[in-house]
Amino acid sequence: MKLRHAKLIDFTGTVDGFVHPAGFDRAVIQLLRSKDKAEVAIIVDRAHCEGLATFASVVLVNDHVNLSGDNPLVGPNDASVGPRFPVVNNIYLNAADTMDQEETWTLGNPLGRVPSVVAAGLRDGQVPDSAQLDFLRSLNVGFYCYNLVPAMLIAAHAGLKVLGLGLPSGQSLSPDITACLLR
Amino acid sequence: MTEVTQISAADAVGRIRKTYPVTPDAAVILGSGVNVLEGLQNSIVLSYTDLFGHAPSVAGHSGTLTIGRLGSGAADPLVAVFRGRFHLYEGYSWDMVSLGARTVVEWGVPNLFVTNAAGGLNLEFNVGDLMVLTGYRDHLSPKWKSEGLLPAVMAPATVCANKQTEKLLSVGAKLAAEDSRFRGLRQGVYAGLLGPSYETMAEIDMLRKLQCDAVGMSTVPELLVCETSKTACCAVSVITNVWKPDEVMGGHEEVLEASKAASRRLDLLFRRILVEK
Numbered sequence: 001m002k003l004r005h006a007k008l009i010d011f012t013g014t015v016d017g018f019v020h021p022a023g024f025d026r027a028v029i030q031l032l033r034s035k036d037k038a039e040v041a042i043i044v045d046r047a048h049c050e051g052l053a054t055f056a057s058v059v060l061v062n063d064h065v066n067l068s069g070d071n072p073l074v075g076p077n078d079a080s081v082g083p084r085f086p087v088v089n090n091i092y093l094n095a096a097d098t099m100d101q102e103e104t105w106t107l108g109n110p111l112g113r114v115p116s117v118v119a120a121g122l123r124d125g126q127v128p129d130s131a132q133l134d135f136l137r138s139l140n141v142g143f144y145c146y147n148l149v150p151a152m153l154i155a156a157h158a159g160l161k162v163l164g165l166g167l168p169s170g171q172s173l174s175p176d177i178t179a180c181l182l183r
Numbered sequence: 184m185t186e187v188t189q190i191s192a193a194d195a196v197g198r199i200r201k202t203y204p205v206t207p208d209a210a211v212i213l214g215s216g217v218n219v220l221e222g223l224q225n226s227i228v229l230s231y232t233d234l235f236g237h238a239p240s241v242a243g244h245s246g247t248l249t250i251g252r253l254g255s256g257a258a259d260p261l262v263a264v265f266r267g268r269f270h271l272y273e274g275y276s277w278d279m280v281s282l283g284a285r286t287v288v289e290w291g292v293p294n295l296f297v298t299n300a301a302g303g304l305n306l307e308f309n310v311g312d313l314m315v316l317t318g319y320r321d322h323l324s325p326k327w328k329s330e331g332l333l334p335a336v337m338a339p340a341t342v343c344a345n346k347q348t349e350k351l352l353s354v355g356a357k358l359a360a361e362d363s364r365f366r367g368l369r370q371g372v373y374a375g376l377l378g379p380s381y382e383t384m385a386e387i388d389m390l391r392k393l394q395c396d397a398v399g400m401s402t403v404p405e406l407l408v409c410e411t412s413k414t415a416c417c418a419v420s421v422i423t424n425v426w427k428p429d430e431v432m433g434g435h436e437e438v439l440e441a442s443k444a445a446s447r448r449l450d451l452l453f454r455r456i457l458v459e460k
Contacts (some may be wrong), residue, residue, distance in 0.1 A: 063385035067336065069327030073379050075274035088380045118385045123331035132333045139389050152382055 003098055003163070003181065005037040007155075010044040011147040012167050017042065017092065017182050018117030023124065024147040032154045033081055040093065040163055041155040042181055044173075045119075047143035051133040054119070057171055059142060060116040061092055061164030063147050068123045072150040073157055082157035091156045093163045098180070110176040117142025118164060121149025143168070189278060190236045192285035198234055203227055209457055210287045214299035216443055217421055219450040220264050223251025223388045224316055231267065234306065235282055239267040252456055258348045272379035272400055277325050288412040294347055295409055296453060297418040301399035302381070302424035304391050306370055311445045312422040313452070314397050315351045316343050318372040319418075321403045327377075336393065340372045343406065347417040354456045364450060371396025372421055375403030381460040387426045394406065396424060407423035419452075421445040 009028060010018035016101065021028050032041055049055055077084045078087075095111035120141040122128070128136060128144065136144065143166050152162045173181075193365040210218060215373040231238045240245035252259040265283050269275045303312065318340040327335050347404055355368035371400050374390050376382065378400035382390070396421045409416030422445075 063383050065385045065389050067332040069330065069332040069335070069377075071377050071380060074272050074377065077379070084379060086380045088383055091383075122333070124326075124335075126331045128333060132337065135333065135337050138392070140384070145309070157380070170335070 002182065003040055003042065006040040006042045006163070007031060007128050007160070008018075008042050008181070009151060009163055012044055014167065014172050015044055015178065017178070019117070020044075021147075024072070024150045026173065027043035027088050028145070028147075028151055032111045032151065032160065034079070039132045039161060042163045042165070043151050043155070044165045044167055045130065045145040045151075047119070047168045049143040049166075049168055049176050050138060051128075051130070051145070053142050055115060055142070055168050055171075057168075058114055058173055058177060059166045059168075060095060060111060060114045061119045061166060062094060063092060064121055064152065064164075065139060066116045066121045066149050066153070067143065068121050070123070072154055082159060086128075086153075086157045088153060088156045091152060091162050093161050093183045097161075098163060108176075110174065110180050117166070119148055119164065120144040120157060122146060126153070190277075190282070192289040193236050194280060194440070195252070195282065195286040197288075199229065199248070200249070202229060204290050205261060207250060207263040208260040208292075209260065209294040210292045211296045212283050212292075212298070212405060213286075213400065214268065214297075214399075216300060216434060216446075217298045217449065218266075218353065218443065218446045219298075219453055220253075220262060221450075223249055223253065223262060223264070224259070226251025227339070229278065230317075233264065235279075237269070246449075253454060262457060263287070263290075263415035263440055270400060270403060271323055271325070271377055277404065281404040281408050284416070288316040288408060288414045292414055293357070295405065295414050296347070296415040297402050297405045297416060298421050298449065298454075299373075299399045299402045301373060301397035301420035303397055303422040304374075304387060305396040306425065306427070307368045307371070308369055308396070308425050310422060310423050310424060312366065312369050313418040313445060313449055314371050314373070314374045314422060315348060315350065315355065315356070315370040316402070316406075316418040316420065317349045317370045318342050319403055319406055320372065320374040320393065320395060321407065322401055323375045323377040323400070324407075328388070336389065340394070340408075341375055343417065345415045345417060347415045350456055351419065351452070352419055355402045355452055355460060358455060365451065368452075369422070373402060373418065376400055419449065421449065442459045
């Protein structure tokens, strides 16, 4: 899977070379739906992992549960963008999908060292209480976030694969990962 | 939100009664691709556009109300069949998606049967199975948009316990005993999700942990409306696929195909239950 023409969206505002929306909004939808050579959207969101897990750096998203109570695809469907009922399985890329074998030999694959978790998408600003955190842990959720899930649904509807990254507060992407994403 | 001129249930009933003054013994609301109770006698057909001011936009929903008798006699059961429904994922308001059921209640119809196309979560289920809802989970009400879904997923399922549900199960058992080609009914808990995207595998895992047996994007509004009414509501899911990790999930076309295949058994079930007192 080629990352070369990927759409680059960073909701944390910390990754150079990415678009930095303040939150999931119409501009993000327009960016993800714009017709170009992209096959992939790389989406970085703030990973809230307090009470769930401890991560030393960025984490890769392997799946999500949408617990926001909403879906950005609700409403009349534009069939020129995607199907009425999009199948959103197998949309998230794993580390091995991001590089072909030759690239791995020459560059290594820094994302391969990153933990891979399930993200929970919550209503914007919602902070789960202890019982809710217990419930999220029972689902093996590694972190919760506010923007990644709606952005992924829009991307998947538009036919894109998604490289989802969760960045814990106070962390930044290492230079080798940034270089891998921007190559 | 999809803009629709709002028609009240009382308005809809008024429009129906102008054409057909008799109150039916039962009503049926049919979901995607489910086609039963064709050929009603002395029937009339009203379009949803005439009745509700709007037609469903999803394939597999014809958007008509047929009122007629199961047989040619005046004593044969009178049935109202709503072919299609409005969905929240289309952008309709809660008032609009519940309008069919509220019309049935306002009309004074004592029994409402609801069908839907659902994905099977229970790994013992097969494509084409019919599942009688013995419980449901509301994961789609608009209130979750402001509250978030965590309270919904942490709440227990609502039990569907009424005489019509028991009757569906007993009539289904009789039909299976009489004819080996009539596949026995399943029963289980239905999770109503907002959609329109299908579920991720992590969401499927969550719903299985919550002991749900099937998942879809409808039916909960009808059940909620009838809970506080004199209309007894029961529901049947047509299992159109079974979520398995090693199988690729099909799309809406697959849903429609599986619904067609199960429609014949559902037709037998409804015809029998409507004539049995």
